[in-house]
Amino acid sequence: EIVLTQSPGTLSLSPGERATLSCRASQTVSSTYLGWYQQKPGQAPRVLIYGTSGRATGIPDRFSGSGSGTDFTLTISRLEPEDFAVYYCQQYGYSPYTFGQGTKLEI
Amino acid sequence: VQLVESGGGLVQPGGSLRLSCAASGFTFRKYTMSWVRQAPGKGLEWVSGIRGSGDSTYYMESAKGRFTISRDNSKNMLFLQISSLRAEDTAVYFCAKPLTPGRLQSSFDFWGQGTLVTVSS
Numbered sequence: 223e224i225v226l227t228q229s230p231g232t233l234s235l236s237p238g239e240r241a242t243l244s245c246r247a248s249q250t251v252s253s254t255y256l257g258w259y260q261q262k263p264g265q266a267p268r269v270l271i272y273g274t275s276g277r278a279t280g281i282p283d284r285f286s287g288s289g290s291g292t293d294f295t296l297t298i299s300r301l302e303p304e305d306f307a308v309y310y311c312q313q314y315g316y317s318p319y320t321f322g323q324g325t326k327l328e329i
Numbered sequence: 330v331q332l333v334e335s336g337g338g339l340v341q342p343g344g345s346l347r348l349s350c351a352a353s354g355f356t357f358r359k360y361t362m363s364w365v366r367q368a369p370g371k372g373l374e375w376v377s378g379i380r381g382s383g384d385s386t387y388y389m390e391s392a393k394g395r396f397t398i399s400r401d402n403s404k405n406m407l408f409l410q411i412s413s414l415r416a417e418d419t420a421v422y423f424c425a426k427p428l429t430p431g432r433l434q435s436s437f438d439f440w441g442q443g444t445l446v447t448v449s450s
Contacts, residue, residue, distance in 0.1 A: 267423075267440055278428070310372060
């Protein structure tokens, strides 16, 4: 199975700052099959990015995704108070469709 | 789109449970559906998926033999039967709809609110 390792585990930033979250895969993942989710306490995850860089419906343009091969990045250009949450990457190219362990973005 | 899970609860080790997910607001039979679980305070884990027709099913390794995914397209329902439950199966179980119809390999654009399964004596 493909293991996704996210870094850092916790990221402490302030509103208005830029956040860069990393996701590294244990083997090559097609860029078509890499997504990012946001999860707030007590809520279901929400898709932000699909296919490495496609922004899901309703997602603000301050969220962007990039990467290829084994290294992928989620960037939040200017943090808003509502962006503080846990973020997960997921690969859905090879079953089982694994998730990273998450990055907690905190104020 | 709405996904509503039910069927969770407290179960003794070795017991069984059937989770349900009622889907509405989209053409259910066209979508491969999945179950994803999240242990308390932990990350997300894809558990199982099933093609729209129901003729193909997929499982994570530790779910093979104990978990059975199924669906009833006439009632827009998704199910997950879990047997021989273990403490490590304790989690919130979410049903999830893919962004792209007809594809298992797709990110999930809608999730239910989840149903909690607790395995304890």
